[in-house]
Amino acid sequence: MSIPTAIYDVIIIGAGVGGASAAEAVLSCDDARTILLINEEEWLPYDRPPLSKEVLLSRAQPEEIGLLADQVRANARLTMRNGTKAAGIDRHDKTVRLSDDSVVGYRSLILATGSRARELDPAILDAGPAAAVFHLRTLGDALALRESLAKGEALRLVIIGAGFIGLEVAAAAIRCGCDVTVLEAGPRVVGRGASGPVAEFLRQRHEREGVRFLLQAQAAGIARVGAGLQVTLADGESLPADAIVVGIGTIANDGLAHEAGLACANGILVDGCCRTSDPSIYAVGDVACMAEAGVPRTARMEHWQAARTMGGIAGRNACGADERHQEVPWVWTDQYDLNVQFLGHTSDRNCQVTRGDPADGKWALFEKDGDALAAATLVNMGRERRTVERLIARRIPVPDDMLRDAGFELKSLLR
Secondary structure, three states: OOOOOEEEEEEEEOOOHHHHHHHHHHHHHOOOOOEEEEEOOOOOOEOOHHHHOOOOOOOOOHHHOEOOOHHHHOOOOEEEEEOOOEEEEEOOOOEEEEOOOOEEEEEEEEEOOOEEEOOOOHHHEEOOOOOOEEOOOOHHHHHHHHHHHOOHHHOEEEEEOOOHHHHHHHHHHHHOOOEEEEEEOOOOOOOOOOOHHHHHHHHHHHHHHOOEEEEOOOEEEEEEEOOEEEEEEOOOOEEEEOEEEEOOOEEEOOHHHHHOOOOEOOOEEEOOOOEOOOOOEEEOHHHEEEOOOOOOOOOOOOOHHHHHHHHHHHHHHHOOOOOOOOOOOEEEEEEOOEEEEEEEOOOOOOEEEEEOOHHHOOEEEEEEEOOEEEEEEEEOOHHHHHHHHHHHHHOOEOOHHHHHOOOOOHHHHHO
16 A cells, blocks of 8 residues: 555546546635646647647647636646656555656546547558658647648648548648648548538538548558658559558547456446446546447547536536536537538438538538437538537427528527
8 A cells, every 4th residue: 555645635637628627627616625637748738629720730839729727727726747647546545656656645536538549550550660650639749740731832641531630630731732632441531420411511622622532442551762651552552642640530548447447448437427437436538438428338429528518527526516417419620611510419310401502611411310300510500509409409399491491590499
């Protein structure tokens, strides 16, 4: 048994939006509870959505994307350990061992350890350790990639993976003047997050901007050729590249939880209160699998709003509340002049109804499960989000003609 150097009411491991939200929630509960926020990065806690957009385009600097306000960081009840990792959890003694071998104690523990980028099979990567092969998960990743994109027209960029990160990087690279090719193993872009019509809309918009897509294409080898790189596809085609961005998904950082004996399955299993199999430990954000979220148990809610909401719930519950997560899933992406917002759970089994003309760049695709609205994609129609969110949450029946009619106020259905 190691004697802790200090005992905190709440220890939070991870300083992304989920961890930061949890810290703010605990501080707002009363004037007594103490918090330790463990941040493995040297940077102060920062927001991640700008990494693939404003940061890559040099429209935002690191100090402009901070998560915690100055007055929060200055609170005497909040201790921050930047550049420190959590090395182990002792649930029996309620302690956390840190990377400097010190031990700290907790009354409640919140795991906001996030996820890491899924890497390519090492067998196909034969380009050497100094090759310009990038992932995009951290501020350091974004700053390194930004330096490459600054080469503009001189840069041939190959992006592996056409999910949100891949498409956002493609949009930024095009703005920088780069030559961009996107490889996607599936038959369409954003295969997991967008319906067929929306995926096709996004693909066409990127192609108009100059992006080349190779769908149902897999990288079979990456090798250094002279000063550049060569990507060989499974069908034998070869692509020259100066830099490669890999965006093929993420892996939950649930190692600490697994080693501590918490229930895990593609992430840390939590109930609707964000509580793990240990009632004194909570998990939030990308690392958490919420059994009561209305989605398959092994699915993680990997988006900013979920992490922010779950962090607040876990923080307040660690202070004695009993809140449950009941929020309609919401994720957004910004590409070129498009703001695209996704609400609910999209499914090819849903009935689709379109409002507006995609050619105008402002439209919506609604998805119905029976008579009720189950999901929606809003393209440059962000003002409708709150209304649509409530319609989905309340499962209010909406006739197709009302959804199609751009002149009909959906808000009137909530009265």
